[in-house]
Amino acid sequence: MLAGAEGEAVQRAVAYQIEVGRFFGAERLVPVTNAHMMGDIEVLGDTGLAFLQEMQALGARARIPITTNARCIDFAWANKLGQDPGECAKEKQVIGALQGMNVLTTDTCINYQTLYQPHLGERVAWGDTGTCIYANGVFGARTNFESGPAALASAITGRTPAYGFHLDEHRRGSFVVDLSGATLADLADWGAVGKLVGESHQSYYAVPVFTGFRRTPLADELKQLGCALASYGSMGMFHMVGVTPEARTLEDALCGSVATAVERVAVDDAAIDTVYRGYSLGAGDARLVVFSGPQLSLFEMKQLSLLFAGRTVARGTSCFVTASNGVISASRKLGYLAPLEAAGVIVLEGVCFYILQNLSVMREKNGWQNMVSNSAKIVNIIGAHRFNTILRRSADCVEIACTGRLT
Amino acid sequence: MSDTVLASVSLARAFGPMVEGEAVLSEEGFSPRYDLDRWTGYITKPGHKLEGTNIKDKICFFPTAKGGIAAGWAFNDIKGKGIAPKAFLFGVTNPVMVQGAVLANIVISEGWSQDPRQVFRTGDWVRVDPARRVVELLRRTG
Structure with a gap:
């Protein structure tokens, strides 16, 4: 690929992946089965649109299924909302370029609920961040935050650099969050937990392990929790003991015995009420x-x-x-x-x-x-x-x- | 390279060409989507520690990365608009920031040998050399 035997688009994509992987010390590329990318004119800008059109012109084509995240224009409402006609036209060019590269323009940020559910250990290349943390945490699949160009490159090469959450060492829980005092009756309460835990532990590699919740959480609840953890904490993984597949027990989530020194925090109803009062x-x-x-x-x-x-x-x-x-x-x-x-x-x-x-x-x-x-x-x-x-x-x-x- | 180096901080990981510029040090993390007006280069999120600061051509020090998948395209976009900083130097970053910086060929790094706020001040003139994994103070502000 890197030598150009599969064309310039593949060559560019893999060279880009190697550079990203080098930053993180990745030793190899690993195959992925599915990709999910963000690509809309609001974030792409003219430079990004030109990049997509150039890649399409070079013959770029997804070799694995790749879907798109939410976009910035609902064409049925664009005029009523006062959106710019010129940008609407460009958004259609974005969609055209993506479809021309064999990208499924599904336009959803909850692909994990509506489109594809990878299994334990399956390697994918997903963004936005909410899709990544759900894939890692709830499914036990393996992905890093893959931004638009990175997910597209993965679809073009069928591979991704093996760093971060592709490696066992980063999937281990790093601190324990006790939810036994939290009722969590509304979706917003789950988001409040994500805010509290994420803001106080901002790190991509911080992996909270939730314990003590007294019923089976629903997918929408885990969605709100994961999205908030990723948003406030830039986190890409969490465990919930007895719920998520790599946390059958607390020891399982921590990959060994539970050290007395492991950080333990609690989020209860009072803490969640404080969140609401804080606005x-x-x-x-x-x-x-x-x-x-x-x-x-x-x-x-x-x-x-x-x-x-x-x-x-x-x-x-x-x-x-x-x-x-x-x-x-x-x-x-x-x-x-x-x-x-x-x-x-x-x-x-x-x-x-x-x-x-x-x-x-x-x-x-x-x-x-x-x-x-x-x-x-x-x-x-x-x-x-x-x-x-x-x-x-x-x-x-x-x-x-x-x-x-x-x- | 003959400049006198007044102080330096080593970087754990770095990408990009050598650059010089004015330092901007933040006590708060950064996301181009949450915090930045991507049409002007100003940090506009209400309450952000750098609210009202323009990051164009700056050497930006941020302790953490926030969110956010948008950086993958956004860095390329702001570079195309001519409002990108010369470097993003993070204490802790995430893959999206790196993926975006590599695409846009903007200098990015992660990890500091010591807290840069103890060494540099906003307005200082600094040089980042990713190949040597170092950021150096060349001129003190004020």
Whole structure:
């Protein structure tokens, strides 16, 4: 590959992978079965679009299945949201270039719920960070954070450099988090745990081991936990004793006996309440409520549909939900979409709110100051657009959306 | 290379060409998506320790990386827009930052022999030599 026998696109891709691997001391490339990449015009810019088009022109073609993360434009809503027509046209060029390289433009950040579930030990090349931590933690698959160019390179070569979470030594739990005092009744509570644990242990190689939770957590709950750990802590792996496959026991998660010196922390209901109380209400307006980042599963759509049934989003307030084509399609079929649309909720397809093209302009035009969400990840991640953000539980978010009152 | 080196810090891992520039030291981690206005080069996240600082052409010291898959493309994007820093020097980073920096050919490093805040100040003129894995103080600010 490196000698160019498989063409210049493959040569460039593998040379890039070798350079990245060299930084981390990787000794080899390993085969991967699946890739998942971010690639949208908001983050690519003109330089990134030109890169994709050049790679396509050089004959780049994915040799393993590769899917795309959420993008920045739902073309059905672009005009209404005031998104830039020129950027919309470029987004279509991005999609064209990716499809021309055999990339499946699925546009979802929850591929692990909706598209592909790798098995224990399976090596993949996934980004965004929420997909990575879910693959490592919940499935026991092996991946590093693979950004757009890295995941695309993996799909082109069918390989990835073996460093980080491809190696046993980095998968070992590094500290223990006791959840026995936490009720965790709402998805936002799981995100709050991720915030508390992530912020206090910021490191890609910090691997929390959760213990003490008294029921089986649901996939959506582990999704919120993982996304928040990755977002606040830049973490790519976690264990939950008795739940995740590399943590049948605490000793299993720590790869040996439990040292008395191992760091132990606890997150309980009081700590989670402190998280909610920690958000400033800013100017006190409640004109933007967002359910996004990560996209919603079918089960979350059902829950929201029940909470919004018979209600209406308050005048002057905007409420957004983002989900994949598949989840929206199923929601429509099952009758979950109609109550949301009747309430005035804007349901966007294939996007995530925080990456929407022109979001800063949208914020100014609509006079949005506070953004309320039940996702701890999006509350953290949207800051560069100058939102004041507030985390609230799901039902509280619905109440805020329908009353216009921030609590 | 004949400059007088006033002080230096060794780097554990580094990539890219040798560069010189003005140092910006942060007490807080960094993500191009969470913290940076990628159209101006200013750090705009409310409350970030460097809020209001422009990182264009700077040698940036960040203790940690935050998030975030966006850096893979974002570094290339800000370089194309002419607003990229000359180097990202992290205490602890993540693969995305490295993948992005390699694509954009921006200097990146991880790991310090000592806390750079004890050696350098924002505004100092420093040189980063990835091949020798070192960052050197050439001129003291003020």
